[in-house]
Amino acid sequence: MLVLGIETSCDETGLAVYDSERGLLAHTLYSQVKLHAEYGGVVPELASRDHVRKIIPLLKRVLEEANISKVDIDGIAYTSGPGLMGALMVGGAMATALGFALDIPVLGVHHMEGHLLAPMLEDSPPNFPFVALLVSGGHTQLVSVKAIGEYELLGESLDDAAGEAFDKTAKMLDLDYPGGPVLAVMADRGQIDRFDFPRPMTDRPGLDFSFSGLKTFTRNLIHKHRGADELPDDKTILDICAGFQEAVVDSLVIKCRRALNQTQMKTLVIAGGVSANTRLRHKLEVALAKEGAEVFYARHEFCTDNGAMIAYAGCQRLIAGQANKLEISATPRWPLDQLPALESSLKGK
Ligand code: KG4
Ligand code: ZN
Numbered sequence: 001m002l003v004l005g006i007e008t009s010c011d012e013t014g015l016a017v018y019d020s021e022r023g024l025l026a027h028t029l030y031s032q033v034k035l036h037a038e039y040g041g042v043v044p045e046l047a048s049r050d051h052v053r054k055i056i057p058l059l060k061r062v063l064e065e066a067n068i069s070k071v072d073i074d075g076i077a078y079t080s081g082p083g084l085m086g087a088l089m090v091g092g093a094m095a096t097a098l099g100f101a102l103d104i105p106v107l108g109v110h111h112m113e114g115h116l117l118a119p120m121l122e123d124s125p126p127n128f129p130f131v132a133l134l135v136s137g138g139h140t141q142l143v144s145v146k147a148i149g150e151y152e153l154l155g156e157s158l159d160d161a162a163g164e165a166f167d168k169t170a171k172m173l174d175l176d177y178p179g180g181p182v183l184a185v186m187a188d189r190g191q192i193d194r195f196d197f198p199r200p201m202t203d204r205p206g207l208d209f210s211f212s213g214l215k216t217f218t219r220n221l222i223h224k225h226r227g228a229d230e231l232p233d234d235k236t237i238l239d240i241c242a243g244f245q246e247a248v249v250d251s252l253v254i255k256c257r258r259a260l261n262q263t264q265m266k267t268l269v270i271a272g273g274v275s276a277n278t279r280l281r282h283k284l285e286v287a288l289a290k291e292g293a294e295v296f297y298a299r300h301e302f303c304t305d306n307g308a309m310i311a312y313a314g315c316q317r318l319i320a321g322q323a324n325k326l327e328i329s330a331t332p333r334w335p336l337d338q339l340p341a342l343e344s345s346l347k348g349k
Contacts, residue, residue, distance in 0.1 A: 077314015
């Protein structure tokens with residue numbers, strides 16, 4: 001089955017063509033980072049308008065790269081939530097109109113299921129069951145994954161998402177937008193143990209997270225070490241980045257190990273923007289190897305938002321016969337564990 005995937009939930013327009021027989025044929029992405037940079041965050045109305053401008057040229061490009069024409073497509077998958085309402089509507093309208101014109105099934109896909117399944121696009125994908133750590137700008141969740149659509153929430157952040165904490169801390173340090181990846185690069189040049197950052201929620205049982213305390217800790221450090229321009233010196237900024245990143249990574253690693261022990265599983269999947277973090281990948285690899293467990297993640301470009309993960313997730317569900325009626329579905333808030341399971345015959349694929 002040849003599936004077109006469309007992602008427009010936030011500030012990235014991503015399109016991809018995935019074939020159930022041949023794998024990923026093409027993918028293309030336009031990032032709105034420059035558009036939102038001057039505001040220091042995503043402006044929803046500007047995001048929607050830019051998706052409108054970019055989606056058709058990107059569709060043409062991805063079809064060309066896949067060397068197919070519109071009529072070859074067997075189904076369309078688009079992100080129908082969670083995300084920004086206006087942005088979701090653009091992808092939904094495009095997918096639904098195209099599906100109607102071509103008379104093929106169209107399905108709204110859960111953005112976090114897309115992230116969760118992105119490692120399936122790699123050469124050695126994980127096998128079910130596994131524990132998934134979903135770490136993005138809007139979510140930090142530990143999920144038990146028995147099969148596609150069989151998700152049980154094990155724990156989540158009680159306040160900021162991990163990516164959000166990276167971004168807010170970067171903003172406090174006046175780093176370039178978007179802050180998370182910039183902070184991560186600087187962290188690798190800093191001294192990890194100069195400041196004694198807390199490891200929130202790790203001294204009590206359970207699988208929930210909390211990151212807002214780290215922001216406060218950072219704010220106090222900045223205040224204590226600030227120079228004439230209200231910011232600490234360059235070395236101190238690097239050391240704050242390093243200490244902050246290490247605290248977030250340690251909190252995530254501790255809870256991942258706990259989740260694997262609790263579920264008696266040996267496979268961990270990390271997905272979402274923060275799974276691109278090299279320190280997180282490294283520390284998980286070391287920690288899990290000691291316990292005979294293994295961690296899987298997607299290539300860098302498929303950790304952050306992209307169309308390929310939506311095409312893949314949608315393809316699995318479209319093959320199982322799932323499709324929307326002829327209506328645009330957009331669900332800004334949508335718990336992952338409300339998704340329907342796939343047919344049992346498809347389990348484990
Ligand atoms: O999955 P994603 O692209 O969008 C959402 O669905 O939210 O994740 C974006 C988040 C941002 O908060 C960004 O700062 C964070 O992922 N991020 C990183 C890194 N790369 C992206 N955080 C830490 N280290 C990175 N290398
Ligand atoms: Zn995302």
